[in-house]
Amino acid sequence: MSGNWKVNPVEISFYRTLVDVSPVGTALHKLIRNEYGKAVDYEFLYVNKAFEEQTGLKNQDISEKRVTEVLPDLEKGTFSWLRMYEDLFNHGETVSFEQYSHPLNRWYRVTAKAFDASCFVTYFVDITSEKQVISDRDTMLITLNHIVFEIDENFIHTNVLTENESHLFLPKEEIIGLSVRELLPLALAKPFEETMLKSKRTGQTEMLQYESPLPGDDRYFRAEIRYGQFVTGRKWVASIRDVSAEVKAEQERLDYQDRIYHQRRRMEYILEGTNAGTWEWDMISNRVTVNERWAEMKGYRFEDVDTFDMGWFLSLIHPEDHEALSRKLARVNEGSMPVYEIEMRIRHQKGHYIWIEARGKILERSENGEPILMSGTHLDITKRKVEEIEREMEREQFKTTLLSIGDGVITTDAAGRVTMMNRMAESTTGWQLHEAKNRKIEEVFKLVHADSGEEIASPVQMAIESQAKVELGEDIQLIKKSGEKCFVHDSVAPIYSGEGILTGTVIVFRDISEKYEQVKQIRYLSDHDQLTGMYNRHYYERIMMEIEKNPPANLSVIVADVNGLKLANDGFGHQFGDRLLEETGRILENEIRSGEIVARIGGDEFVILLPGVNEKEAKKRMETLHEKLNKGKVDDIYLSVSLGFSSLDPSDSHIEEVFKRAEDRMYRKKIDESRAMRESTIEILLKKLKLSEGYHSDHAERVVTFSVEIGKGLDMSAEELEDLRLASIMHDIGLVSVDPALLIKPVSSLTEEEKVKLQKHPETGYQLLRTSTEFSRIADIVLCHQEQMDGSGYPRGITAGQIPLESRIINTARFMDRALSYRNESKEKVVEDLKRAAGTTMDQDVVRQAISILS
Known part of the structure; x- marks a missing residue:
């Protein structure tokens, strides 16, 4: 690095260690320019362990190498990392962005900061999983709805999701950025906005059904609008579905009821539904008469099949559906069932099978009760059945995925009873599905606070009551069936039916015991001195920042410095010097009281924070400490520790001023005490040599x-x-x-x-x-x-x-x-x-x- 920086090697090692253990991927780069000053490449100077884990690139393999050597395909896409980093130096000191790396096949959230004429540091967070969650969400929304609009709090469309853009009456890119009133006619925009505001006010999903605003389009749509906090902020999500068939079916039902009162019973069935194929079966002659729609549905010309023998029709039915149809016909004939309904497959004229919904009813019987005339309808439900089969396949595929993923998954019904567990959930909880099924989730998935052991309110119940996703922190333990405990991270989300009805919840969790211990160890190491086990400078500075925000009425600081440490290291070895520091730390920690803090903040320097202690008391405490420290002994060497103290003064603008005064007083004492310590140590060394x-x-x-x-x-x-x-x-x-x-x-x-x-x-x-x-x-x-x-x-x-x-x-x-x-x-x-x-x-x-x- 260029510049006239004066750095302390100890500080460099300290901060280098902090960067090494940081969970954020960090890389130090140098920008390479050509003779004209244009950026042509950049090289890796150093990367930490988190960067290695996130990218698979090792510091020892890439250090001092150009990025074009390490990732030759990096600049082949439309996005230029090099241009982005060059702009960092040309237009600003810091830039943040999200970008996909094709060579690494990962998404990253990147923050870059320039700190020299050519050097910059980048912080990488792997957001591939986050992007996958968003992609999965979008896929699920598109699957469940024809169109999904995301609208911000200014009624501006920010995103549009659809499986087929032909469903939109404007291109997607033209819709994004338009307000509701710019997109829809005022007659529709006004009730749409009112429904959005109602959703925001009630916190519930609100419905709006409307007719297509396009001329000549007689379709009906239903908007399900919900307002809430999402990953990208607070907004409305409007899910639009085509409900024309439902509206039409409802209208047909009303029409049918009207005809009941005005038409004869036989004409009601023959004429029911303009889209239905109708048939009439003369059971004496065994001949069947049909309408044009019936023939068209099966792929025949009407004039070829307007009348046929019942045996020919029965030959068209799929072999697997024969028995079910025969049972229903028998029950209608005997009078135990007034109308039969069945979904069955019929062979099309081209050889494939179509699904129909068949209904039939006896219209006339002989004097002795024998059926002589039956009529009914056929509706082509092939499309619906295919969609049902596809949805079922998707559900099975989704279920298979849940059963096989590495996280534990448990689903419940709306009452909070277990309905499904995957193998990882069984392994983690100790419960088998056949044991846990239909039990209350609190019995199978019992959670407690790690510190207090107190039971945690059921996250499932919380999700059901709030109808929102619930996520718990990391200091949570699961009590297994055996009574053992493990740390878990879990989230619970409500499950809704297509009609927006809450049908249950899904719990996704994982055992993080190993990770928790690692994080706990990292937290400990980041706050503690490795030699003495005391708090370190990092912890001390954080506490000082907290005190700065809300300083107490009284605060005193004592600064202590071990004299002659270098001389002891040179004369007796560094292990002996370490023992001097350990003994100093032991005495200091034995003398502090509850609520007070002692930390080693340098090689031979310690600090004690005394909240609530005034200047007079602080002086007594320092004198007591000085006496006990200087009685301390390691082998033949007595400790020599110089101390200084100071207390918070109303005129102090910063807490750090208290520390500075205490340190200055300590250094004035150290001048005499350190000289005496060195001379005494040399005498001891000479005696040691003679022996x-x-x-x-x-x-x-x-x-x-x-x-x-x-x-x-x-x-x-x-x-x-x-x-x-x-x-x-x-x-x-x-x-x-x-x-x-x-x-x-x-x-x-x-x-x-x-x-x-x-x-x-x-x-x-x-x-x-x-x-x-x-x-x-x-x-x-x-x-x-x-x-x-x-x-x-x-x-x-x-x-x-x-x-x-x-x-x-x-x-x-x-x-x-x-x-x-x-x-x-x-x-x-x-x-x-x-x-x-x-x-x-x-x-x-x-x-x-x-x-x-x-x-």
Whole structure:
């Protein structure tokens, strides 16, 4: 990234971790422009785990690659991702949109934000399931209704759904955007709007039946209008169905009743319905006479079949319908049934079967009661039967789908009794369908609050009473038949018949126990420090924002900072430093009271929020804490923690000002307390080194003696001799970080890796001493005490004048002691060795003084 940003690596790691565990897919990109400044591509810089899960693209595979390498087909559609992101830089800093990705075969809701001249971040939410739900809804609406209009609160049409746009009297795109009064004649628009307002007022589905407003169109329509809150906002949904057949049937029924009073009984049946095929059966001659519609219905010319033998007609009936027809005819003939009605199949002249609704009645009987004349009608119901069969197939297919999907599904009747369960529902609840059927849903699907264990009101009853979808949260548990509990997420929706009558409910749910625990763990980690288990900065800042909205009358803040943490890490290792932090956190948490909050907000910094505590009480609490903290101990090291406090003042414009004052007071105390802590720790480190196996404490004493004698011979000042003495004492302090086993191991048997570890001790000593005011002036001497005049030493390989005189003296003194005390060499041999080293690895003046000491 470009720009002069100054970032803290710890903060980068912290926020990088937050992004990694975020459930929102996140990707960092860089826009690539050509020499003319036009965007030609963009590359992936980084993606988080949620992005990997949602897209299947792994960070390790796509990082620093261009999108055209990763998704070569991305720009082949009509939508250009590249143009969208280029516009982000040209016209604004943030853009949001929904788009389908053909290469990934998924829908995404995308928010992109530019934060540099060429870099931008995108947040991806997979909405494929949401889009599928909308598509399924539209399909179901279209299946149940010829036309569905969505109308906003300004009476403007926002969407039109239909299985066939030829049903519309205007193209769909012309309807969208028109108001009700712009689309319909005023005589129809006015009652339509009144019905819409009534639906909004009552909260119920309202009906409006009307005649087609188009000239020459005698069809009737019924509008079912409902107002409510939907995914896209509050609006009306008007479902329009052609009810011409129903209106016509009703009119025919009224006409028939009128004819009852004015026509003879025989003419009523013969002339009933202009669309019916009529027939009359002379049961003595066994001849049948029919009208033109009867012949047309079966595909025959009227003149060919106006009269025929009854046996020929019976041969046209589908074999599977013969028995049912025979039973009904027998009952009519014997007088136990006045009129027979049957739906049956008759073979068409072209060879296929059509469905007819047949009715018949005895018109005359002989003196002894035998039937001699029967008449009736045939109606072609093929279309209706095909639709019924298709609907039944759809219902069976839908039922099969519900039985096989991965979610649990339970359906109930309008009284809340179980009617169906799929296998997943049986597995999750522990109930089998044959056990649960007809039981109240509350007995089979019992829900409780996870925290309190209190039973939850039946969502089924809520859906029935509200006649709306009910969705419960994630902190809900299902009590299985066995008594076990599992976390579930469920939703309940009412089921309506085609006439808008509530017939039952459907419950869709899933066991989210595993997901719930994962979410719970993520929530915990996002709010807690991993080392101490205390609340972290993220939680502290959220609480401070809440307090900012409604500050209490009294609020105090105590800020605590562990002194010498880096020195402890360098000298005793990071595990020891972690123990110091853990012990500090333990003491702080033991001292807080109910309603108070303690959090670790930095590497060595803690904060305590004290709601309801005034300044006087806060000062006492801080003094008590300081006393207990500084009595705390890890091994031989006492805790040293600096504290500062502050209380809310009426003049404070922000709560953060309280924290800032407390932090400033803490830092003023830390100046003295931290210095004392560092010097005390160094003393302890030196003692630890002297007690280490493999380290000879008398070696340091002899090095001090030789060094001071050489320094005196070189006419060093008293101050210089004191620094030389201290440096001689401390020259090996860096060995505290080395494994004691290496100190007792012969140099000749050390591996290269072990030698490297040993040779780091001057640097460690330097790091330890430079933090102390008392010892910082000798830090460079200790750092260079293993350097050689010819550059063959370590750790930096410097030469001659770059090496402090004190370091050269200590180097020579160490050589003398090791030769005399460890290798038991004679003084004469040591003198010879010193002469050979003078001017090469050792300083000539220093060697001259060393030889004078040995002579």
